[in-house]
Structure formats: structure tokens, C-alpha cells
Amino acid sequence: MLVDGDEATASYRVRGGQSVGVRVPEKGLLPEERPVPLIFEDEHILVVDKPAGLVVHPGAGNPSGTLVNALLRRGISGGEDPLRPGVVHRLDRDTSGLMVLAKGEPAYSRLVRMMSARRVGRAYRAIVEGEGLPRTGTIDSPVGRDPDNPTLMAAGVGKQAITHFEVLASAAGHAMLRVGLETGRTHQVRVHLSAIGHPVYADPLYGSPVPGRRLWLHAERLSFEHPIGGESLEFHSEIPEDLRDSATGLDGSLALW
Secondary structure: OEEOOEEOOOOOOOOOOOOEEOOOOOOOOOOOOOOOOEEEEOOOEEEEEEOOOOOOOOEOOEOOOOHHHHHHHHOOEOOOOOOOOOEOOOOOOOOEEEEEEEEOHHHHHHHHHHHHOOOOEEEEEEEEEOOOOOOEEEEEOOEEEEOOEEEEEEEOOOEOOEEEEEEEEEEOOEEEEEEEEOOOOOOHHHHHHHHOOOOEOOOOOOOOOOOOOOOOEEEEEEEEEOOOOOOEEEEEOOOOHHHHHHHHHHOHHHOOO
């Protein structure tokens, strides 16, 4: 659904004077040749290390050139949305790191249930702005569509969202965190950290953009039981070089790899 030309969720409440439309793809999804690092693959699932700058699936403003287009030939499938085959969770365009995708309806359905039951472990590394964070903390605040701007998310509205964090180091008015999710709302980490006064470094939406730097957020760990075989799986992604350079540029003591 589009509200005033911007993509919005189906639950968004339209206000008087707003225009509403839908985007109908002219063609089905097409596979594209685009390199994406594969961490794990079998007949049921794929685990990838998504590069920054890559949109997960087609949508408003991104009809092609997505992670989904790049993985179609590898058999991703499952779910009712034809533009999101096999996608059980997402990362923002400028967030790098680990994602699992399904290759068939049985794996997709079970992964979705595991996500809902909070049986998928997801840990991020982030650098945030500001000082004075406690060593550990939990942010328990709903996250949903911003009632004043449907292109953004906001804390205090929407569905339950829980984020845990641990401070690994602090210096020069910034802190490096390890962040864990119990829920997976859109922009959850970014919205929650901004809501407590510590936005992610170089976040153009919920903090302050920094010329030449991207959002300092990386999905570094992913753990779950295989949706078909049941074996425990755990994956780790190294911090990308561009984020390492950003951290070192702020203060060398933040470079904890």
C-alpha cells in the first residue's frame, strides 16, 4: 500500500486528505546476477551475509536489484507475498550481516513460527552517539509506523518490541554495543536506541547523517534450530572493513573485533 506516494503497512491508519494507492508489478520477479556471500546452504534454507546497500526485496522505489532477485536461482520460496519469497526477516538497506531465507513452504512456515516464539537468536554490533549508557540495559517499548510520517517508525506505538544491549567500549562521545533482539520490528534497533537518546552513529533517519559514513549497524550473529532437521546452527559474520574504518576514525579504543 502507498500513502501519499510512500510505502506503508496494511495496518496504517489513513488520515483525511491523504491519497492511497497500490503498486502492481508489471512482471514477475526476475533472477539477477549479483554476488551475495553465502554462509550456509542446503535443500531447505540459505544463510547469507548481506552487504550494506542491498535492499532485501522489491518494493516502492526498488523494483529490482535486490537480495531476492540475486537468490531466485538458488530456490528461495515460501510465504504468500510474491515479492518476498522465502524472506522470514529483513535487514535495512544499509545494515549488513546475517540473514536466513527459506527454500520451500515447510522451512518458511517453521522459521516464521520460530521467529514469533523468539527461538531465533539475533545479535548486532552497533556504535551509538552519546555518553552515560549503563553497562547493560533493556528497552521494552512498542514500535510501529510513525503516525505523523508513514515512511518512518516510532517508539511508543504499534506492537511490542524488546531490545537488549551491552556496552563493550566507550570513547570520544560514542559507545560500541552488542545488541540482542527478542522481537523483530522494522527499524527496531535504530528506533529504540534513538528513543533513549543514543542513536546509531551515522543514522540518516533517526540520528544524524555523517558524510562518507554509513549506518554503523551490523548483524553479526544468528542462531536457530534447523527448521527441518532440528540441529542447532550458529553463524558469525566479521565486522566489515568500512565499519572498522569508521570505528577507528572515531577512536581506536572502539575497534573491538
